[in-house]
Amino acid sequence: MTTRPLPALLALCLCASPGLLRAQAPAIPDWALPGSATHQQVPPPADFHRATRTTETPLGVFTAQSDIGGAVIPGSASFDAATGRYTITSAGYNIWYTRDEFRYVWVRMSGDASLAATITFPNAQGYFDRKAVLVVRQSLDDDSREIMAALHGGGLIHLAQRPSTGANLKENFRIKRTPEQAAIPARIGIEKQGDSFSLYISLAGEPMHAAASGVTLHFDEPFYVGIGFCSHQPATPDSAVLSAVVLENAAGKAR
Numbered sequence: 272m273t274t275r276p277l278p279a280l281l282a283l284c285l286c287a288s289p290g291l292l293r294a295q296a297p298a299i300p301d302w303a304l305p306g307s308a309t310h311q312q313v314p315p316p317a318d319f320h321r322a323t324r325t326t327e328t329p330l331g332v333f334t335a336q337s338d339i340g341g342a343v344i345p346g347s348a349s350f351d352a353a354t355g356r357y358t359i360t361s362a363g364y365n366i367w368y369t370r371d372e373f374r375y376v377w378v379r380m381s382g383d384a385s386l387a388a389t390i391t392f393p394n395a396q397g398y399f400d401r402k403a404v405l406v407v408r409q410s411l412d413d414d415s416r417e418i419m420a421a422l423h424g425g426g427l428i429h430l431a432q433r434p435s436t437g438a439n440l441k442e443n444f445r446i447k448r449t450p451e452q453a454a455i456p457a458r459i460g461i462e463k464q465g466d467s468f469s470l471y472i473s474l475a476g477e478p479m480h481a482a483a484s485g486v487t488l489h490f491d492e493p494f495y496v497g498i499g500f501c502s503h504q505p506a507t508p509d510s511a512v513l514s515a516v517v518l519e520n521a522a523g524k525a526r
Contacts, residue, residue, distance in 0.1 A: 297343035303364040303372075303505045305398060314368040314439070321372070323411045331357060332518045333497055336376045339363070340413035344508055346374030346500075355514055357388075359403070362508040363501030366404060366421070367440050369433075370413040372505070375406065377497030378518070384496050385524035387460030387471065387479065388513040390422045399425035400503045403511035405461045407468075408495040412436070418488050420461040420470050426453025430461070430470040430483050444470060444483035460517070460525030466490075471525040479526055 300319075306312045321341035330336060331350040338346050338361070346361035363372030390403045401424040408417040417440075418432040426448035433440045448457075452474060460471035460479055469484040498516065502509035517526060 297506060299343065299364075299505045305364075305400065305504050312365070315370055317369070320370060320413055323413060325411060330376055331355075332378065332516065333376045334378045336374065337411050338372075339375050339411060339499070340370055340372035342372045342374075342501075343505060346508070348374055348376045355516065357498060357513045357516060358393075358510055359498065359500040359513065360508050360510045361499075361501050362505055363503075364505040365503055366402060366406075366419065366499070366501050367431075369437050369439055371415075371417075371501075372413065373404070373499045373501035375408075375411075375495075375497050375499040377408075377495045379493040380496045380520055381492035381494070382520060383465070383522040384463045385460065385517065385519045385522060386462075386496055386498070387458060387515075387517040387525040388498060389456050389458040389515045391456045391512045391514070392424055392510075393512060394509055397424050397509045398503045398507075399423065401509055401511070402501060402503065403513060404499045404501075405459060406495075406497060406499055407461070407463060407490065408497075409436075409490055411495065416488070416490070418461070418468050418486070420459050422457055422459055426450065428457065428459060428470075428472060428482075430468070430486060432468075432486065432488050434488060443486045446472070446482060448474065458515070462522050462525050463490075463496075464522035469525075 325337040327335040342363045344362040361374035402421045406419040414437040429445035458473040471479040500511040
């Protein structure tokens with residue numbers, strides 16, 4: 272019988288089973304990888320879904336938080352009562368196309384609603400298309416009907432909606448900012464009055480003003496209202512900070 276020296280035997284075991292020493296890297300579908308000079312992000316397959324994971328623990332003015340679409344790397348959110356800041360971390364691949372992956376901090380509501388927040392990105396080197404969002408959703412499913420106001424890492428602000436379950440998100444309004452403008456924290460708000468939605472913005476500390484209005488989308492009651500973030504890089508978590516959050520069960524309160 273031939274015996275192997277211990278180092279050789281250990282190397283053989285590690286080659287056969289590398290998970291003994293390190294966790295297996297998450298499997299990221301090619302379509303979910305962010306766009307680059309050599310890669311184009313495309314819509315997910317029509318039948319692709321992941322279950323949402325929810326933690327029903329109150330956080331500030333919200334009642335729970337969820338990883339919408341079950342991102343392969345779990346997200347998190349925290350609230351600093353002393354500063355009024357919510358920090359949301361996520362490696363969700365996107366909030367677009369026919370399904371979403373992002374960390375969502377939410378409350379269920381009925382009737383009218385106003386939601387506003389000042390948004391900053393602590394990591395100055397994050398992906399340009401990462402987005403912090405204010406979202407109204409019909410459900411916690413990854414393909415839910417929804418409307419969102421979003422601020423991207425590159426400075427883009429837009430209002431977009433998924434008009435029905437599983438439909439593609441479509442843009443209703445956008446405004447671009449220069450890199451210099453994007454370095455200034457922006458404040459955005461979304462208001463629901465019946466089935467009509469409005470986007471409010473403040474780009475340089477001025478009073479918030481309506482940038483878009485009269486966008487219609489119906490939600491059955493109750494629905495979900497909350498804040499969220501995705502890094503747009505499904506294997507790389509990033510964070511956004513949303514502060515001075517205003518949440519009112521009434522229209523006309525975004526400020």
